[in-house]
Amino acid sequence: MLCRFRSCAANRGTVRAVFTRDQYELLDFGDGRKLERFGSEVLDRPSPAAAGVSIAAPGVWGTTTARFELEKGGRGQWDNDGLQASGEDGAWSVSHGDTRLLLQLNPSGNVGIFPEQAPNWDWIADRVRSDTETLGRAPKVLNLFAYTGGASLAAAIAGAEVTHVDSSGPTVAWAKRNAGASGAADLPVRWLVEDAMKFVARECRRGNRYDGIIADPPTYGHGPKGKPFKFTQHLDSLIEMCGELLNPGDSPAGFLLFSCHSPGFGERDAIETVSGVLPSGQDAQIEGLSLGLNCSDGRQLYAGVAARWSSQLAGRQNSS
Ligand SMILES: C[S@@+](CC[C@H](N)C(=O)[O-])C[C@H]1O[C@@H](n2cnc3c(N)ncnc32)[C@H](O)[C@@H]1O
Structure with missing residues (x-):
């Protein structure tokens, strides 16, 4: 035991x-959501840790390129009309040190890195x-x-x-x-x-x-x-x-x-x-x-x- x-x-x-700012940035959070920039894309996703906190910079949320809304069963829908990514299947990437990690919008709301x-x-x-x-x-x-x-x-x-x-x-x-x-x-x-x-x-x-x-x-x-x-x-x-x-x-x-x-x-x-x-x-x-x-x-x-x-x-x- x-x-x-x-x-x-x-x-x-x-x-x-720790990412360089051009690769990843948490732009704002509050009201149960977080706004993050992964390379070229700005994603608005639910975040339980951001519940009970007020959004600090309402203006920045207008830069969102994809927004995820959770539905029943742990899956949800992306509204990704603004997505800029032009890679295969809408993939793009960010780098950290020597690693390059491919990102993609996933039905669970994840994108491929934490x-x-x-x-x-x-x-x-x-x-x-x-x-x-x-x-x-x-x-x-x-x-x-x-x-x-x-x-x-x-x-x-x-x-x-x-x-x-x-x-x-x-x-x-x-x-x-x-x-x-x-x-x-x-x-x-x-x-x-x-x-x-x-x-x-x-x-x-x-x-x-x-x-x-x-x-x-x-x-x-x-x-x-x-x-x-x-x-x-x-x-x-x-x-x-x-x-x-x-x-x-x-x-x-x-x-x-x-x-x-x-x-x-x-x-x-x-x-x-x-x-x-x-x-x-x-x-x-x-x-x-x-x-x-x-x-x-x-x-x-x-x-x-x-x-x-x-x-x-x-x-x-x-x-x-
Ligand atoms: C929280 S993610 C891990 C994140 C990862 N450590 C990172 O930071 O990149 C959980 C992972 O566990 C895997 N997983 C869930 N149940 C598992 C199991 N019983 N055996 C092996 N992998 C499992 C899922 O497929 C998923 O990829």
Whole structure:
């Protein structure tokens, strides 16, 4: 069982999406919606974190090129008459460091990236580079619930051998297109359409080990054959198995990055979740973070939490 309420002396802090302004910008938020510019497109989408807050710059909403309205069943409609994108199937792209990520309006309201993850991608790349030096070989990195591959590509481009696991075939195909767009198609990434829980359980049985593990589980999800993943029900065993898959505590390198966007699950919960599976004495090396988006006017929009552990972070404060 995870020791969820063990006390932690971990670092806590905040990281905000880091993109150059021409690539991504949160322009305004309020009244349950957010207005973001992804490269050439300005998107107006629902945002529960923006409920109960007033819009600060009403004028800027007139620049919207596509607006999403949620309907029943978690899907909705885009009004995209103003979309400028002229790529195949209305796709366009943004860049972050060496990665180029393709964007497309999706019936769930997503577009292919969660910009609040950008500081985590930078952290992963740093960890991979220093672990490569320490180990004298390419670190093995496992990315679970890996979506369109932002984290997988950050790790692979920094020099890792990556196993990318997501249950959605079209999403894994999208991640491979992102690898191509980033000039990283030949890097060592295993692209797997798999149930994350099933995959980690099998890896544990086989005795396989990873130097770094990334997990960003959704509140609800499902495997390729429909097997449900429920955050509240499956999180403990998922993280416990991730702990087992990490190289032993005496390894000179290694990291674990857990993030989530589940309502009511805070920074402290994230720290306690991770600390329960680390080798004893490693708690002080965990960073608990709130993820967020920086608005042009200086306000911040909450976008989830993360806990990051690295065997090489002893005594250091947040790096991003
Ligand atoms: C919140 S997104 C992850 C975002 C990603 N970490 C990023 O920032 O780019 C959740 C992803 O989990 C996948 N997923 C949901 N249930 C799953 C399951 N049981 N096994 C594997 N992947 C699953 C979905 O297909 C989706 O791509």
